Amino acid sequence: MHDADLADLGIPHDLRQRAAEILAITDNACHAHLNDEYTHCCRILVGRLARKRPSPLTRGDVRIWAAGAIYAIGQVNFLFDRSQDPHLSANQLAERLGVVKTTMANKAALINKTLDIGIFEPDMTTTAMLEQHPLAWIVELDGLLVDARMLPSELQDEARRRGLIPDLDARRAA
Structure with a gap:
């Protein structure tokens, strides 16, 4: 190395x-x-x-x-x-x-x-495991817990940018 x-x-x-x-x-x-x-x-x-x-x-x-x-x-x-x-x-x-x-x-x-x-x-979990992990996708929106995968793409992008949800595309590209 x-x-x-x-x-x-x-x-x-x-x-x-x-x-x-x-x-x-x-x-x-x-x-x-x-x-x-x-x-x-x-x-x-x-x-x-x-x-x-x-x-x-x-x-x-x-x-x-x-x-x-x-x-x-x-x-x-x-x-x-x-x-x-x-x-x-x-x-x-x-x-x-x-x-x-x-x-x-x-x-x-x-x-x-x-x-x-x-x-x-998060740093030590494989992409396949993160995809299956329900809590990795939970975010708070207007006081409610929601699955970020169900949000509009603009909100998902913002959640990824803030590090609130995993960026699986970036992980796959790495």
């Missing part, structure tokens, strides 16, 4: 080498077993971890950090649900990454706690 890419993720200069090692693992694993959106989400997550002060990435095995990152993103996107595509079990993920499942899950729990990640975390 190039230094400019790491800078774009907001990764501090002193952590770029370490983050690059973690991202090389997540990138390879996501390309081999998941998809490009998982790659993107993992990059955002690692960037957020690198910006924490003090950053937890300074210690520990980079393979475990990478596995924990993918596991955490997988939890947000229901990777472990057989009805989803892509789908992997936690055992399959651990096996493909060459780590112990409980260690990977524990690292993901630490990541989730450190970054206060919840289900449908």
